[in-house]
Amino acid sequence: MFDQEPVCLPTYYNTTREYALNHSDFFHSNTNIKNYDYIFMFSKAIHVPILCHSEKNSKDVSVFENNFYVPLHYWWHGLVARYWFYSYKHLQNVYNEHKQRFGIYIRDASNIRKYRIDILQELSDINNQVFYQITPAMRTQITDINKKSILSKWPVSRADIHSSASATIDWADTNIYDIQLVAETLFHTEKIHLTEKSIKPIVMEQPFILFAGPNSLQYLRDYGFKTFSSLWDESYDIELDSKKRFVKIIDLIHNLSTLSKVEFKRLISKANTIVKYNKQHFYSQRFEDMLLSEFYNNLDSALDVRKEKFYTMPGGTLLHYNNMLHQQGLQLNKREINDFISIMNYMKTKHPLVAKEIVKKYSHLF
Numbered sequence: 001m002f003d004q005e006p007v008c009l010p011t012y013y014n015t016t017r018e019y020a021l022n023h024s025d026f027f028h029s030n031t032n033i034k035n036y037d038y039i040f041m042f043s044k045a046i047h048v049p050i051l052c053h054s055e056k057n058s059k060d061v062s063v064f065e066n067n068f069y070v071p072l073h074y075w076w077h078g079l080v081a082r083y084w085f086y087s088y089k090h091l092q093n094v095y096n097e098h099k100q101r102f103g104i105y106i107r108d109a110s111n112i113r114k115y116r117i118d119i120l121q122e123l124s125d126i127n128n129q130v131f132y133q134i135t136p137a138m139r140t141q142i143t144d145i146n147k148k149s150i151l152s153k154w155p156v157s158r159a160d161i162h163s164s165a166s167a168t169i170d171w172a173d174t175n176i177y178d179i180q181l182v183a184e185t186l187f188h189t190e191k192i193h194l195t196e197k198s199i200k201p202i203v204m205e206q207p208f209i210l211f212a213g214p215n216s217l218q219y220l221r222d223y224g225f226k227t228f229s230s231l232w233d234e235s236y237d238i239e240l241d242s243k244k245r246f247v248k249i250i251d252l253i254h255n256l257s258t259l260s261k262v263e264f265k266r267l268i269s270k271a272n273t274i275v276k277y278n279k280q281h282f283y284s285q286r287f288e289d290m291l292l293s294e295f296y297n298n299l300d301s302a303l304d305v306r307k308e309k310f311y312t313m314p315g316g317t318l319l320h321y322n323n324m325l326h327q328q329g330l331q332l333n334k335r336e337i338n339d340f341i342s343i344m345n346y347m348k349t350k351h352p353l354v355a356k357e358i359v360k361k362y363s364h365l366f
Contacts, residue, residue, distance in 0.1 A: 001052040003076045004166075006186055006193045007060040008112075012039055037324070040067045044317040046343055048309045050302045052076075055193040056219065068309070068317050072302040074295040078223065081199040082288060084167040089283045093174040093205035093275070097265055101257060103131040103177030103206075105197075107165065109141045115187045115246070117142055117150065119211065122250045124153040126257045131177040166196055174204050178268050181253065184212035188242040192219045202278045207231070207271040211249060214240050223290060224281050226274045231267055232256065314357035318343065323362055 016038045033041070043049040051069040053061055054076045061071050102123075109116045116138075123130055132154065142150060180201035186193050191213045198220065201208035207228050210216050217227045217237040227234055232255075236248035259267065281287055310316065322332065322340065332340065347355040359366055 002054065003080070004195065006055055006191060007051075007053050007058060007064070009036055009039070009060050009063060016042055033325075033328075033330070036063065036067075037321070040064075040069075040317065041321050044321045046310075046316045046318050046347065048306055048313065048316050050299075050306060055191045057213075057215070058191045058193075060191075068313070068320065070302045070305045070309075072295075072298045074298060075194075075223065075291055077195045077199065078287075078291050079295075081196045081203075082282070082291075084196060085169065085199065085203045085282075088169055088171065088203050089279075091171050095178075095265075095268065095272075096175050097261070099175065100131045100177040101129045101264065102179050102181050102253065103173060104133075104181040104183060105165070105200075106132070106134045106138055106183055108135065109138045112186060112188070113183075115211070116183045118246070119181070119183060119250075120150050120154065123253065124150065126254065127154045129257050130181075131173070169200060169204060171204075174206065178206065178264075179256070180204065180206045180208045182208050182210050182212070184210065184216070186213050187211050187246070189213045190240070192216055194219060199282065202275075202282050205275040205279050207268070207275060209249060209252060210237070211246070213242075214238060214245065224287060225278050228271060228274060231270055311354060314354050314361060319358055319362050319365070322365060326365060 013036055020038060048068045048070060050072055051061065051064045052072045052074060054074060055061065056073065065071050104119065106116045106120075120132070139151065182197050182201060184193070184197055185195055192215055193213060194216055198208070198210060198212070198216070202225065215237060217234055221227060233248075233252055236245050236252065239245035239248055256264070256267075313320075318340075325332065344355065344358070347358065
């Protein structure tokens with residue numbers, strides 16, 4: 001069950017393998033097991049597993065699905081954000097024409113998040129219009145990859161933020177800048193995966209521009225939110241090439257930075273109707289019902305599929321992967337053998353017809 005983080009097979013594989021190598025009672029420590037089979041063997045069972053995730057258009061999820069997992073999509077971040085941000089529902093954003101035009105928060109720039117350093121680089125020439133906050137860890141990351149000069153182009157931010165900032169909002173920031181630049185977890189990706197970062201400007205009654213995967217704005221609209229295509233060009237959202245999408249977003253920000261004070265104030269005033277609607281929608285019962293119905297309905301469907309596979313795929317992933325080990329000449333350890341015997345005794349008692357099919361299909365394992 002994945003919540004905050006996206007499904008990332010390489011990361012999950014490395015974590016699983018490290019665990020296995022430090023726990024000798026798991027056969028997964030055998031170095032002959034190839035590729036991502038380490039991951040799938042950890043959840044092998046008489047029932048096929050269900051993968052709960054919060055992303056769409058995901059090749060990683062497809063790999064799980066191709067290995068007999070039943071995918072279940074739900075927007076975890078939407079649900080948890082209603083809990084994290086509950087206390088801000090009665091606060092209001094008041095327009096201040098002395099604000100900076102843009103604001104951005106960056107907690108990390110490692111691995112898949114390195115693109116955030118490029119944002120600072122590309123916006124350096126308009127840094128007088130951009131309020132920014134970064135973490136001490138990011139300062140170190142920028143230095144470690146020899147791009148320390150980037151920070152020399154920016155004024156010292158008001159204060160460093162920390163990892164706990166995910167669940168909090170400094171409401172005073174609404175008096176500092178107007179448009180929030182959201183640097184999502186994933187950018188160079190085909191996935192749609194939005195976190196609480198994309199919800200913060202909604203709670204803060206701010207228009208926003210998303211650095212995220214393609215069709216992320218559409219994802220928000222699918223949940224009932226409105227975006228800002230009536231005010232500026234949001235075609236970046238449908239650009240599949242991440243490098244071109246990045247250029248489009250940077251160009252948009254620069255274009256907005258060149259507007260006169262009068263033009264920019266008029267733009268923000270027009271955005272006011274949208275941001276008010278978005279905040280009201282976020283705290284509405286309708287939105288909560290939408291999120292919960294999605295999860296309940298998809299869970300019911302996943303359980304139905306799993307129940308069907310109990311009969312059409314007798315033995316589930318347990319027998320599938322035990323058979324794969326057998327074909328590779330690998331043996332179950334004592335604990336695995338005892339578990340296998342217990343499960344088969346249970347099946348023979350409670351589901352004799354399925355047990356019979358298991359023995360028939362995998363007779364060479366008995």
